[in-house]
Amino acid sequence: MAIAEGREMGTSAQPPLLEAVGISKSFGPVEVLGDINLALVPGEVHAIIGENGAGKSTLMKILAGHLMPTKGELRIDGQPVVMTGPVDAEHRGIVLVHQEILLAPDLTVAQNIYLGREVRKGLTLDDKAMNKGAAEAVRALGIDIDPTTTVGRLSIAQRQLVQIARALLVPHRIVIFDEPTASLTLTETDALLRVILDIRKKGAAVLYISHRLPEVKEIADRVTVLRDGKLITTRSAEGLEAVDMARLMVGRDVAKLYPDRVATQAVDYALEVDDMTVPGYAQDASFKLRKGEILGFAGLVGAGRTELLEGAVGLRPSHGKVKLNGRPVNFVTVRDSMRAGIVYLSEDRKGKGLLLAQNLGINLTLAALGQFVRGLLIDRGREAKALDSSISEFDIRTRNKDLLAGQLSGGNQQKLLLAKMMLLNPQIVIIDEPTRGIDIGTKEQIYKFIAELAESGKSVIVISSEMQEVIGICDRILVMRNGRIVGEVSGNRMTEDEIVVLATGVTSREAASMAEQA
Amino acid sequence: MRKFLLGSVAAGLMLVAGVAQAQETKTIAVSIPAADHGWTGGVVYHAQEQAKRLEARYPGLKVIVKTSPDGASQANALEDLTTQGIDALVTLPHNSDELTDPIRQVKEKGVFITVVDRALTDNAVADLYVAGNNPALGRVAGEYIKEKLNGKGNVVVIRGLPIVIDEERNKGFDEGIAGSDIKVLDRQFGNWSRDDAFKVMQDYLSKYPQIDAVWTQDDDMAVGVLEAIKQANREDIQFVVAGAGMKDMIKKVMDGDKMIPVDILYPPAMVAVAMDLTAAGLYDHLPVRGSYILDATLVTKDNAKDFYYPDSPF
Amino acid sequence: MTDTTANKNPARRSLGDIDLRAVAPFVALAVLLVLGALVNPNFLGVDNLLNVLTRSAFIAIIAVGATFVISAGGLDLSVGAMSAFVAGVMILFLNTGVVSGEIPMLAVAMLLAIGVGALCGLANGVITTQGRIEPFIVTLGTMGIFRALTIYLAEGGSIAMKAPDLRAAYRPVYFGNVFGVPIPVLVILAVALVGAFLLYRTAFGRHVIAVGSNEDVARYSGIPVNRVRTLTYVIQGVCVAIAVLVYVPRLGAATPTTGLLWELQAITAVVIGGTALKGGVGRIWGTICGALILEVVGNIMVLSNFVSEYLIGAVQGAIIIIAMLVQRSLVRRR
Structure with a gap:
């Protein structure tokens, strides 16, 4: 693949664009980030890796102005700043590409891309200009989508790309990608990685979060590893293999990802x-x-x-x-x-798998509720027991059993969904x-x-x-x-x-x- | 405008009794509010009954009765009726302000206009105006209460809805009790609804330890008031004065019910009077232009049987 | 629950963990009670409070049904008109006198009313789910139908109970009491208890919440979404009928103003009670509290002397909005 071009960095001498100094964040008594120091220099792709719940998303949200740190300060060009919100961050040139798809499904691609910053001609909207701009923005990502299609008709991967196009329309110095390739195919991923290198070439910094370690290896200049809310290390990506990264993330050897297995010989x-x-x-x-x-x-x-x-x-x-x-x-x-x-676990965990606004217990027993009914009553004791045993059997990591499903990390949501369906035996x-x-x-x-x-x-x-x-x-x-x-x-x-x-x-x-x- | 006052409904009907001729084809449209409480329900009933009677009396006459749930839809209904081609319009407008202009437009098509109950803001629009005497309804009630309480006592008032009629009745009531030591403790809206009047009366009973009499100006609301008093077991309230002439209330007066000693007439049948006069004007060329104001007759035990119509829905 | 491990959590719950959204309506009600006492000392009189409690029965009972419909992501605008219709049918039946004896007659009429209510609800549910039409539109349509049918049955006037003996026998259902507690208040309690049991403790209730929370997730979890939705409308219809059973003995009549705007009051009670209009959350006791708040506000208005009778509507509206603002700010502070 042609992505390895321009790996020479030579950027370490420049002052950092964005700097996090001693950043901590607590929710109530729970500290999810502790004393993070991070510096982003112009023209680098900086990957942040870590297991689910390691604090990556929280760090991203702080850097993009969605959350205020409990302790520590942010500096832009060496100056301390307090960001009041994502809009403020955007004004300062920091854009975040969300992992979740935040688009209005009934609007067109162009309308979504220009939502909140519509191009006007006098009093009316200049649809022609917006459609043209949107078409260019989308094409720059290496895909071909008609800007007048409604977003609801696009696949999840296409929506993800539209969302990226929308973010990149803002004048940006720092672009934060939160697992952008999670729903992309190989070709689409390649196209996106080229876009990222393009951003880097123009002197902006890219903060890149991904679980796909080969991808990180391919694109990152530096890698920061988070584990349990702490910064484990920041080092050059050179010479760092996927397996090394995995070991740093997990804190132990991940010798083999896939289990040994002999294909079944059954004939039935x-x-x-x-x-x-x-x-x-x-x-x-x-x-x-x-x-x-x-x-x-x-x-x-x-x-x-x-x-x-x-x-x-x-x-x-x-x-x-x-x-x-x-x-x-x-x-x-x-x-x-x-x-x-037969059970089917949807790819759309958040939309079709779990009730994000309900607690873990309700989600767990929803499909197999009949098993928990005695007479007319739901046996809450048995429900609680089932939750306890599922939490331990599936290793669902939650700081509190009263949490809502939407508050779990993606991996734990998937485990909860598995546990839910396995109750049906x-x-x-x-x-x-x-x-x-x-x-x-x-x-x-x-x-x-x-x-x-x-x-x-x-x-x-x-x-x-x-x-x-x-x-x-x-x-x-x-x-x-x-x-x-x-x-x-x-x-x-x-x-x-x-x-x-x-x-x-x-x-x-x-x-x-x-x-x-x- | 000439003005003659008629003594009673009966006299109004006398005017056209026994007339039957003419094969001319004429159409009278009757536009009234839909039945939203007992009294308007009575209006609808009497309008429909009278339509049948008039069509029987005048061969060739067509009477269209149209009810509307609110002022805006009544305005639409007026337009629709006019396009059908009508010779006369009998209307009880939802409210004066909103409907004066739509009715004026009907008049400009050369239609004879009869307005019932609620006067328009421009008196020149109506050729004929038939109404109960609203100020008198309040005044008669006030005078009765003044006399019965010997000029001294506590009264609570339950009003209808904030429209002109209600204001007129209230002013009349104040005139009626003027110069006495009758004290009006409170006035609240009961929306001409039994349920709302029940609630308001319950609250009055909680609020005031001593109430001598209640004026509700409407028989429908009196039903709720009586239930509230009965529930509270209060002995201080001597009587309730309502109005309109609902058959249940007239019956109580007839039977000598202590709580309802009198009723004051404001009959929904006034729409029938208006239709009758309008038809008489069209066919018999009688001079019916002007204002017909029906007396607010005080119904007592002695004359109650004259006003008791057990077959009416109201 | 006997399982001690599962019980650890509630035990160490601190004050800050209490769900403020659930508590907020009760706080608002308490504030209103204090306000009422300040406005007029008679407000806290037993008679006045019992009056208000009893009067709130219709809206409270109907709103329990509305809690089911709204929790499942639906809406029912027809409840007011449905009340008038059910009341009309019930009284017309009572007037036929086909059953001898007062108590048997009343019992049959009550069963009939509940049957009619359930059928009205079933119609709303089936049209909404099978026709795939927005519940707003369906119930707006049936609202007009029920209202017109009532006026048709009443021939423009009102439908009143004719037999005085029957009326006397039925009257205590509204005005009577058991050990000093008015019967309508007992009915509210019974309906709320059954409602809370259904919503919180049964599989059906769980399904209601799931459907309102996310219809797709419910479907992918094997929940019969349409059946659950339809049943919520049937429950609503039955609740309307129960409210009618308490309403008819009060004034003994169905009039064109019966049930006017009750749908909006019921929805308001549900929302004040903390149930989300978008579905997925249902709070039966909050709803009861919401209905009480509505009735208390009206009561305070009449008892107070400093609001012109022309402005009562404005003050009521403002109090409801303020109550909601207080709730939201409490919740946001978490």
Whole structure:
């Protein structure tokens, strides 16, 4: 890939653009950040890595003016400043690209990009200028989206890119990216990384948060590691390998991310899907899932993987034949498939998986509430017990059991969602993007858990856009393109190249050169 | 404008009794408020009954009765009625300010205008005005209370809604009790609703330890007032004076109920009088222009049977 | 709960951990009570307080139903008109005298009223969920339908109970008391207890909160979203009917002003009580408190001497807004 250009820095002599001196932050009695010192110099890409809950997001929010530090001060160009809010920060040239998508779904791409800073012609809006500006801003990110499309029609990855385009429209000296690639595919990630290098070239500083360590290795000049609210180290990225970073983050050796596993030899099928069509998303898809197997679904974002499986379990209107343990079944609603022992964990954890405004207990027992009802009453004692045992079994890290689900970090939310669905004691588990936006320590735990599920004879389907992941944990991988299953790889044919060829219809070399031209 | 006062409803009806001829096709539109409390309910009932009677009496006459829930929709209704082509309009306007202009526009089309109950802000618009005597309704009540309490005592007042009629009645009441030692402890709005009058009366009873009489100016509200007094078991209140002529209240007067010794007429049937006079003007060419003000008759035990209509809904 | 490990948390809860949003309406009510006592010493009289408590029954009972509908992310504007309709049907039935004996007659009429209320609610629910129409529009439509049907049944006037014996037998349901507690107050308590039980302790209640919190999450968790939504409207209808059972004996009639603007009062009570209009939070006791606040404000207005009768509406509106502001600021300070 062509990203390694311009690695020479030579910036350390310059005064820092933004400096954090002895920053601490407490919420009530809980200190989430302690005595952080950080200096950002012009023209550097500075990565911040750490496990979930290490304090990265809090630090970002302080630097971008969303939160006030409890102790310590911020300096811009050597001058102490107190930022009153994100707008103030933007005026000072600091922009934050949020991990969550904060766009109005009913407005168009251009309207979103210019929201709050509309271009006017006299009294009226200058839509022409805004559409043109938006088209350029989006194209600069290497994608092609019509600026007049409403955002609600875009995929999550496309929305993420629109959000980045929106942030970069502000005159900026410091750009903070909070896990920007979590929902992007490889090509999109590459395009974004090039944009970041472009920003750096213009003399701005980039603060980059990501769980994808290879990416960090590829792009960062310096790396700061946070653990449990403390700064562990800041060092040059040169010579720092992904595995070193992981060790620094976790505080111990992460020898192996993916568990050892022998593909199942079972011949019985747990699930057989025949000629499944989900109108508008998937056509005539057929596949079989063995007992105790981990089956991967790979493909580009928008290939129809999520929709196909949602259709199969009764979450979307669909037609086709489904057999469970050899017997034909008909799932009209998702309740039918749940009762039959199939659970589906949505990729949209926050929108479809958990009630963010409710506490952990309510979320945990929501799908399996019937088990907790005695007579008419919900047995709150049993609920509390279930929460305790799920917290320990799934290692859900929470400072307080009364917390709301929305207050947990992404990784802990995913564990809570897993725990919630496992209460149904399913035979087949479908997990959509199991580790999106999740730190490496949690990833390892989730992979291990998935492998254990399969060991215990349950069947698992993993949908993922992270190719390393499907290759690492699956026995067999199906690849989808444009709503169809276009191929299957297994054994030693499970390589990124094979998958990319199937997913895009072109070889990886062709793909790279196409991206180059774009 | 000539003005003649008529003694009673009966006299108004006499004027046109027994007339039946003419095959001319004429249309009378009747625009009134929808039934939002008992009295307006009575207006709707009498308008519909009278429409049937008039159509029977004058072959060729068409009477359209249209009810509207508020002033704005009444203005719309007036436009719709006019486009159908009408010769006369009998209307009880929701309120004077809002509807004077819409009615003036109807008049400009050459339509004969009869206004009932609520006078318009411009007196020249109405060809014929038929109404109860609002100031007199208040004055008769005030005078009765003054006499019955021997010129001394505590009275609470429950008003209707803040519109002209209510103001006129209140002024009349003050005139009625003028020169006495009658003290008005409080005046609050009961919105011509039984439920609201019940609440207001409950609160009066909590607030004032000694109340001699209640004036509610409306029989519907009196129902709520009586329940509140009954619940509180208070002996100090001697009687309640209401008004309109609702059949239940007239019945109480007839039966000699101590709490309701009298009622003061403000009959919803006045709309029927207005329709009758209007038709008489159209067909019989009688000189009906002017103002017809119905007396605020004091209904007592002696004359109550003359005003008791058990079949009316009000 | 017998499990001690699960109980550790509540035990070491400090004052600062109490959910202020839940407490705020009660604080507002307490402030109003103090204000009332200052305005007029008669305010704190037992009779006056019992009057106010009893009067609040209609709105309080209806608002318990509204708490379910609103917690599930819905809205019901038809409750006022529905009250008038149910009351009208009930009185017309009582006037037919088809059942002999006063108590059996009243019992049958009550069951009929509850049945009619439930059906009205079912209609709202089914049209909203199956027709996929905004509840605002559906219930605005049914509001007009129920109101017009009532006026039609009343032939423009009011519908009054004809039999004086029946009226006398029924009257204590509003005016009677048990050990000094007015029966309507007992009805409020009973409805609130059942409501709180349903909302907080049963799977159905949990589903209501989940649907109101995030419909997608509820669906992906296998909750029958439409059925839950529809049931909240049925509960609302039953609550309206129960309110009518207490309303009819008071004045013995359904008039065109029966239930006028009750829908707005019920919604206001729910919101003052701390239930979010966007759904996902339901507070039954807060709602009861909200209904009391509304009634107390009106009572204080009449008892006080310094507000012109023309300005009462403005002062009431201002007090409600201030009560909400106090609540919000308490919550924000957390």
